Amino acid sequence: MSTLLEVSGVSVSFDGFKAINNLSFQIGTQELRAVIGPNGAGKTTFMDIITGKTRPDEGRISYGEKGLSLLSMSESRIAQAGIGRKFQRPTVFEDQSVADNLMMALRKARGPLSVLMFRPTAADHGRIAELAGEIGLSRKLHSKSGELSHGQKQWLEIGMLLAQEPRLLLVDEPAAGMTPAEREHTTDILREAARTRAVVVVEHDMEFVRRLGCKVTVLHEGSVLAEGSIDHVTQNERVIDVYLGR
Ligand SMILES: Nc1ncnc2c1ncn2[C@@H]1O[C@H](COP(=O)(O)OP(=O)(O)O)[C@@H](O)[C@H]1O
Ligand SMILES: [Mg+2]
Secondary structure, three states: OEEEEEEEEEEEEEEEEEEEEEEEEEEOOOOOEEEEEOOOOOOOHHHHHHHHOOOEEEEEEEEEEOOHHHHHHOOOHHHOOOOOOOOOOOOOOOOOOOOOOOHHHHHOOOHHHHHHHHHOOHHHHHHHHHHHHHOHHHHHOOHHHHOOOOHHHHOOOHHHHHOOOOOOEEEEEOOOOHHHHHHHHHHHHHHHHHOOOOOEEEEHHHHHHHHHHOOEEEEEEEEEEEEEEEHHHHHHHHHHHHOOOO
């Protein structure tokens, strides 16, 4: 598997406080990765740096076969280059149907001009049906998004990101506020999505991370504390100390 994203020696300080400290991280083109760590470990800041929202003080980030440097790119160019991010709070259009929300995302993926001139083709409708299947909302296609459960809204938002066909998908705490059944379905969606792209999932819920069944990166004080299978990292003494607050 080739490397899609390589973060090397990245650091960032906020008012003298090192939120990210000499962090290095790699992910392959078709890899699912969980990132865990206590509150304040730097997980969200890490995603902010990859997406160009926060600029690091030092380090390098190389992306794709051509080794593009993300640090010289704007947030919108990074998104155009295929890095999609899901925030914690869903931002779907509540009074539009599931299908309309997905269609809007598809339209946005075509670039600014198509927003004005977009006429959905049969293939576009087919793609919407396919996306709805991937996120488990086939039977809700014509429901108003405002009528969906919290979990279903999160899936719709993942579907809207998938419509843009990102090569790297970043997801911050998707399971927060979900029922156990919704969590289970969310792990299925993310595992499926990672068959054709790289997916980074920040999550607190250990059962959720275990179900993802992927390599885990543990962050602590802005650095990688441990990396490996969930069993490997949860047996690591430094990880145990951090989680028990020792
Ligand atoms: N924009 C900011 N300004 C100042 N401090 C920040 C900013 N963003 C994050 N921090 C601090 O950086 C640390 C890491 O935060 P964050 O990345 O949100 O952690 P996590 O997502 O792992 O809980 C925290 O101590 C937080 O208070
Ligand atoms: Mg966070």
